Every structure is written in structure tokens, then in C-alpha cells.
Amino acid sequence: SQNFTITVLPGDGIGPEVIEQAVNVMKVVEELEGVSFSFEYARLGGCAIDEDGTPLPQDTLEKARRSDAVLLGAVGGPKWDNNPAHLRPETGLLGIRKELGLYANLRPAFMLDCMVGVSALREEVVQGVDLMVIRELTGGLYFGEKKRYETEKGEVASDELIYYEYEIERIVRRAFEVARLRSKKLTSVDKANVLESSRLWRKVVDRIAPEYPDVELRHQLVDSCAMELIRWPKQFDTIVTENMFGDILSDEASMLTGSIGMLPSASLADGNFGLYEPVHGSAPDIAGKGIANPTATILSAAMMLRYSFGLEKAANAIEQAVHNVLNSGVRTGDIASNKEEAVGTEEMTNKIIAAM
Amino acid sequence: SQNFTITVLPGDGIGPEVIEQAVNVMKVVEELEGVSFSFEYARLGGCAIDEDGTPLPQDTLEKARRSDAVLLGAVGGPKWDNNPAHLRPETGLLGIRKELGLYANLRPAFMLDCMVGVSALREEVVQGVDLMVIRELTGGLYFGEKKRYETEKGEVASDELIYYEYEIERIVRRAFEVARLRSKKLTSVDKANVLESSRLWRKVVDRIAPEYPDVELRHQLVDSCAMELIRWPKQFDTIVTENMFGDILSDEASMLTGSIGMLPSASLADGNFGLYEPVHGSAPDIAGKGIANPTATILSAAMMLRYSFGLEKAANAIEQAVHNVLNSGVRTGDIASNKEEAVGTEEMTNKIIAAM
Numbered sequence: 001s002q003n004f005t006i007t008v009l010p011g012d013g014i015g016p017e018v019i020e021q022a023v024n025v026m027k028v029v030e031e032l033e034g035v036s037f038s039f040e041y042a043r044l045g046g047c048a049i050d051e052d053g054t055p056l057p058q059d060t061l062e063k064a065r066r067s068d069a070v071l072l073g074a075v076g077g078p079k080w081d082n083n084p085a086h087l088r089p090e091t092g093l094l095g096i097r098k099e100l101g102l103y104a105n106l107r108p109a110f111m112l113d114c115m116v117g118v119s120a121l122r123e124e125v126v127q128g129v130d131l132m133v134i135r136e137l138t139g140g141l142y143f144g145e146k147k148r149y150e151t152e153k154g155e156v157a158s159d160e161l162i163y164y165e166y167e168i169e170r171i172v173r174r175a176f177e178v179a180r181l182r183s184k185k186l187t188s189v190d191k192a193n194v195l196e197s198s199r200l201w202r203k204v205v206d207r208i209a210p211e212y213p214d215v216e217l218r219h220q221l222v223d224s225c226a227m228e229l230i231r232w233p234k235q236f237d238t239i240v241t242e243n244m245f246g247d248i249l250s251d252e253a254s255m256l257t258g259s260i261g262m263l264p265s266a267s268l269a270d271g272n273f274g275l276y277e278p279v280h281g282s283a284p285d286i287a288g289k290g291i292a293n294p295t296a297t298i299l300s301a302a303m304m305l306r307y308s309f310g311l312e313k314a315a316n317a318i319e320q321a322v323h324n325v326l327n328s329g330v331r332t333g334d335i336a337s338n339k340e341e342a343v344g345t346e347e348m349t350n351k352i353i354a355a356m
Numbered sequence: 357s358q359n360f361t362i363t364v365l366p367g368d369g370i371g372p373e374v375i376e377q378a379v380n381v382m383k384v385v386e387e388l389e390g391v392s393f394s395f396e397y398a399r400l401g402g403c404a405i406d407e408d409g410t411p412l413p414q415d416t417l418e419k420a421r422r423s424d425a426v427l428l429g430a431v432g433g434p435k436w437d438n439n440p441a442h443l444r445p446e447t448g449l450l451g452i453r454k455e456l457g458l459y460a461n462l463r464p465a466f467m468l469d470c471m472v473g474v475s476a477l478r479e480e481v482v483q484g485v486d487l488m489v490i491r492e493l494t495g496g497l498y499f500g501e502k503k504r505y506e507t508e509k510g511e512v513a514s515d516e517l518i519y520y521e522y523e524i525e526r527i528v529r530r531a532f533e534v535a536r537l538r539s540k541k542l543t544s545v546d547k548a549n550v551l552e553s554s555r556l557w558r559k560v561v562d563r564i565a566p567e568y569p570d571v572e573l574r575h576q577l578v579d580s581c582a583m584e585l586i587r588w589p590k591q592f593d594t595i596v597t598e599n600m601f602g603d604i605l606s607d608e609a610s611m612l613t614g615s616i617g618m619l620p621s622a623s624l625a626d627g628n629f630g631l632y633e634p635v636h637g638s639a640p641d642i643a644g645k646g647i648a649n650p651t652a653t654i655l656s657a658a659m660m661l662r663y664s665f666g667l668e669k670a671a672n673a674i675e676q677a678v679h680n681v682l683n684s685g686v687r688t689g690d691i692a693s694n695k696e697e698a699v700g701t702e703e704m705t706n707k708i709i710a711a712m
């Protein structure tokens with residue numbers, strides 16, 4: 001039978017709680033699918049700073065490289081917020097993305113019919129929203145040269161937004177492939193009326209587009225996209241964009257659904273390798289209370305089954321189980337209209353497992 | 357009596373139509389206030405490309421420099437969309453901002469009670485929203501060095517996000533001043549967990565903050581702000597941020613109100629000089645039909661009266677008249693639920709003038 005090795009990074013805050021539940025779901029998948037998973041635990045973020053003196057220990061990288069996929073909880077918390085850059089949890093996250101070549105960040109944002117009530121947007125605007133934001137994750141402003149220096153006129157600081165053609169090409173191809181498996185509509189977002197990097201982006205997109213004649217391509221400026229996502233999100237299916245724009249737009253798109261505690265993400269390298277994590281953060285304020293919503297992490301595990309292991313059937317089974325449980329009215333505190341009746345992290349997971 | 361010289365740049369598309377109406381309103385202000393305005397017309401954008409071979413003619417700059425303020429309609433259109441950068445309407449806009457030192461872009465986004473129906477957001481989320489986004493307009497990625505070159509690995513393109521301390525300082529001071537006259541709450545938006553320019557930004561904000569002890573300051577990351585603007589916009593009052601983030605967030609904030617045809621903007625230099633323009637674009641599809649909403653341009657003229665001429669009373673009179681007309685149910689096509697009953701550009705203006 002197939003065996004997959006998974007590096008598990010529980011991280012900080014509610015990370016360990018939600019990870020535990022996702023691992024429980026994966027164990028059910030082992031039985032149902034006749035596959036086996038080896039879980040290798042390691043540290044990333046704040047817990048690694050405390051234990052190892054660095055947010056991304058070498059041991060973590062080595063384990064990740066030996067494994068078939070990585071499952072991450074969440075990193076960060078006030079405890080480390082005032083640390084210098086190299087001792088901050090985010091630096092571990094940026095480091096692991098770069099080191100493992102995880103250039104393609106897939107961020108689905110979907111609205112389940114039974115959840116329209118939690119969105120800040122009107123029912124008719126968000127009902128049926130089903131988007132995929134694909135963000136370039138290892139280039140652009142995040143990784144370009146940074147400078148900080150004194151001049152006669154005072155201090156200066158800069159970051160470089162730089163893209164190589166090949167970096168754009170691989171993410172754009174990935175986006176066309178994903179769009180092809182969805183509604184075949186791809187929106188490429190840039191600021192080509194101002195930025196040179198966006199002009200190269202658009203040129204590469206236009207060069208690759210003819211290879212995907214079945215996918216309908218549209219270019220949109222980032223400011224216009226930020227507006228249109230609110231005005232009428234259903235006009236979008238798959239969106240592809242550079243790192244910084246993707247950071248902003250994927251979070252904006254998440255919030256359309258109102259239920260960020262349910263949204264998963266995948267960060268993919270070439271081939272089948274990927275890192276999977278919930279969109280929500282480490283939520284230190286509710287850590288250890290057993291009330292965190294495990295759904296986003298469980299759905300992240302489902303993405304792992306689909307994208308890294310090719311276990312499409314098992315991925316669908318988890319997603320369907322999550323939908324059924326939510327449809328039946330079960331809610332964790334973050335999405336409950338009646339907080340009294342909210343279930344905890346473990347009970348939510350057990351319902352999902354039962355529904356599988 | 358006081359005389360003010362105003363450079364009027366009608367621009368392209370619906371620009372000339374809405375400008376004509378704003379000038380009519382200004383003529384009413386002349387009578388009511390006993391001041392006089394000299395209107396000097398000039399070209400910017402597409403019309404200037406056609407007539408003068410450049411989107412920002414020298415004559416336009418000279419007129420603007422000699423005047424007390426500039427009133428702009430809108431620039432751009434499909435006709436010039438495929439031109440090389442130096443022959444594009446946007447280039448004229450970026451040029452005039454830089455040449456005139458218009459570093460502080462003020463973008464109010466407000467929800468009138470009678471308009472809640474046009475927003476994509478739920479009534480309880482947007483009712484009472486009253487934000488001011490202050491965007492740095494002459495620095496950052498827009499004006500940093502751009503590169504484009506070939507390497508062995510293919511083409512490369514880059515833009516530099518660079519800020520001098522003094523550039524941050526002047527916009528941040530402006531923002532504190534504005535916040536002080538509003539609800540005394542200022543949110544400074546950056547990406548200090550990743551960008552060096554944002555770390556300098558935050559440092560400067562923290563250095564200046566003690567000079568405004570009456571203003572409550574909060575730092576927020578740009579991705580988080582993009583989410584929170586949707587989740588609960590009423591938590592914000594004044595937002596200040598760098599150029600690119602401001603471009604995205606101000607457009608996002610505009611769309612919360614659902615009525616972008618009503619939103620004005622001011623781009624201010626040191627002192628009293630400023631350029632005022634509606635947030636909406638040149639809308640070539642409806643140009644020349646007499647149906648464009650003149651409200652945003654009329655409210656931009658009101659901002660001019662307030663910020664450049666110190667005519668607060670007249671500014672309030674225009675704003676109040678606009679509110680009263682909208683409250684009475686008069687609507688242009690873009691915001692009408694019953695398109696049959698929509699009024700045209702001229703009728704809308706006449707109602708506003710009558711209400712003054």
C-alpha cells in the first residue's frame with residue numbers, strides 16, 4: 001500500500017489544537033483509503049524561536065525535504081512581535097516558502113449556502129461565490145533586495161519588486177492549469193499602467209495564453225480588482241497575481257465569505273510537493289481553550305490529499321463531510337449565531353469524521 | 357473681494373460633462389459668497405495626447421502653477437490604452453502629481469443613510485460608514501527606479517519601493533491633522549513584518565505620534581486592513597498609508613459605499629494648493645449622453661473650497677445640498693434602483709443648485 005510522509009508543524013497559538021484534529025481526520029483517511037501516513041513533527045515560528053533560537057530550525061527543513069508534504073498550523077503571537085526580524089515567526093514562514101520553492105499559493109474562497117448569513121455582504125452578492133486566488137509566493141517585494149541607509153536628507157528605506165520571466169511563467173502556467181479544472185476563467189491581476197514588473201507579468205501571461213485556448217483570460221488592474229471583488233464577486237473564478245497583490249487580494253477575498261475559520265490554503269512547489277495551512281492565524285487569545293475552529297486545517301489536509309498525494313476521492317470525502325456537518329447546523333464559536341450552542345474543536349472534528 | 361484662479365482640466369470621456377456642472381456650481385458659490393473665480397481651461401490626458409502630442413503639456417503645468425487650485429474631470433479611454441507609456445493618459449496624471457508636489461491624496465468614503473441600498477454590504481455593516489483614506493501620492497513603487505533587462509535566465513523587470521523619511525513625515529503629519537478634525541482615530545497601514553520601507557514608515561509614525569496625543573493611533577498590516585474594511589468598516593475613521601497600498605485600499609473603501617459616482621478626492625501639496633477630481637474614471641461608454649453622475653465632481657469642488665480656499669461654509673453648503681437632493685430621492689442612472697426615473701447630469705446639478 002502507498003505510504004506518505006508528512007511533516008507536521010503545529011506552530012503557535014491554536015496551531016497545535018487544530019493540527020491535532022486534522023491529523024485525526026488523516027488517520028481516518030488511512031483506514032478508508034488503505035494508505036498509510038507517517039507523521040513527523042517539527043517546529044516552526046515562535047515555538048522554534050523559544051526552543052531552538054531560530055524560527056526555522058535546520059532540522060525542520062531537513063524533515064520537510066525528506067517528506068512528501070508539510071502540514072502547518074499557524075505561527076506567531078504577541079510574545080515575539082517585538083523581536084528583531086531574524087527572530088520573528090513570520091521570518092520562519094517566509095524562509096520555509098523560499099527554501100522549499102513553494103511558489104504557488106492557492107487560496108480558495110467559497111461560500112456555502114448555509115453560511116451566507118455570516119458574510120458582511122448581501123446574500124445575493126455572495127451566494128454561490130467560489131473563487132481561487134493564486135498568489136506568487138517566493139518573489140516580488142517580499143524577497144527583493146532591501147536597503148536602509150542614512151542620507152543628508154534623513155533615513156531612506158527601500159524594497160525591490162523584482163520578477164524574472166521564469167518566475168512569472170511557472171505561476172501563470174499553474175494558474176491556467178487550475179483554471180482549466182475549474183470554470184475555465186482566469187483573471188490576471190497587475191498594475192501594468194504603472195509598474196514595469198507588471199508590464200513583464202502581462203507580457204508573459206499573453207505569451208502563455210494561446211497554449212490554453214479553452215481558458216478565457218482577462219487582465220485587470222489591482223485597484224479595479226479590489227473594487228470588483230466587493231461589487232460582484234461572482235464575476236471571478238480563478239485569479240492569479242504577484243506576491244504582494246496576492247497577499248492583499250486573497251485576504252480580501254477570504255473576508256467576502258465571512259468565515260475565515262473555514263478557509264484552507266496550499267503552497268505548492270514544482271512536482272507534487274506542497275505545504276498546507278489554514279488561512280487564519282494563531283489566534284493567541286483563544287489558544288488552549290478547545291474552542292478553535294478546526295475546519296480550515298482539516299480542509300487544508302484535504303487539499304494535501306488532492307494536490308500532493310493524488311487522493312482526489314478522499315479529498316472530496318472530507319470536503320463533503322465538512323459541508324454536510326455545516327449544513328446540519330453544527331457551528332464552532334467563530335461562525336455561530338447562537339454562541340451558547342457552539343461546539344468545541346474536538347466535537348466539530350468528531351462530527352466531520354462521523355460524516356465521512 | 358477675494359479672487360481665486362482655478363485651472364480646469366476637463367480631460368476625457370465624461371470628464372467635460374461633469375466638469376461643466378461643477379463649474380456651474382462654483383458660479384453659484386461666487387454669488388452666494390461674494391468671491392470670484394477665474395477659470396483657466398487646459399488639457400490633460402488623452403485629449404492632450406491628441407492635440408499636443410503629450411499627456412501633460414507644458415502649458416497645462418504652467419497654468420496650474422499660476423493658479424490657486426486645479427479641478428480635473430477624468431482621463432483615459434480605450435483609444436490610448438495601447439499606446440507606449442509616455443503617450444498614455446495615466447502618465448499625464450502621474451506627471452502632474454509629481455510636478456506639482458501633490459503628495460497627499462485624501463479619499464473620503466461615506467455612506468449616506470438614503471444610499472445604503474446600493475452597497476454590496478449589509479445595511480448594518482455600512483450604515484454610518486465615514487472614512488478618510490489618506491494615500492501618499494508621489495513616492496513609493498510608482499516613482500522608484502524601474503528596470504527592464506535581459507539575462508541568461510530570460511527577461512527581468514523591477515520597480516523600487518523607496519521612501520525618504522521626509523516623505524513619510526509630511527504625509528503622516530497631514531494625516532494626524534486631518535484625523536484631529538474628524539473623530540481623532542488614525543490607522544497607519546503598512547507591511548512592517550516584511551518590508552523595510554514599512555519599518556521606516558512605522559518608525560516615523562511612532563516618532564510623530566506623541567505630538568498628537570489627542571489622536572488615537574493604531575498600526576495595521578495591509579492584508580489585515582483589506583479584510584477588516586469589509587468585516588466591520590465602522591471601526592475605521594482616518595487611514596494613512598503609502599502609495600500602492602493606498603491605491604488598493606482607497607478603491608476598496610470606495611466600493612463599500614456602492615456609489616463611486618458620488619465620491620470626490622483631493623490631492624494636496626504643501627500649503628493650500630491642491631488638485632481635485634472625482635474618484636470615478638472617464639467612463640467612455642456613457643460619454644456624451646448627458647447621463648453621467650456629476651455629484652463626485654461637484655463634491656470635489658466642495659473639497660477645493662475647503663482645503664485650498666478656506667471657504668468652509670460654502671463647502672458645507674454644497675455638501676448639504678447634495679445630501680438633501682439625494683435624500684429627496686433624486687438619482688442619476690448609476691445609483692437609481694428605478695432606471696426609468698433617473699435624472700441626467702444637468703438636471704441633477706440644477707437640483708443641487710436649487711438646494712443651495
Ligand SMILES: CC(C)[C@H](C(=O)O)[C@@H](O)C(=O)O
Pocket residue numbers: 090093094247549550579
Ligand atoms: C505572516 C506574513 C508574512 C504572511 C504573508 O504576508 O505572506 C501572511 O500574511 C500570509 O499571507 O501568509
Ligand SMILES: CC(C)[C@H](C(=O)O)[C@@H](O)C(=O)O
Pocket residue numbers: 193194223446449450603
Ligand atoms: C490611473 C492610475 C495611474 C491611478 C493610480 O493608480 O494612482 C488611479 O488608479 C488612481 O488611483 O488615481
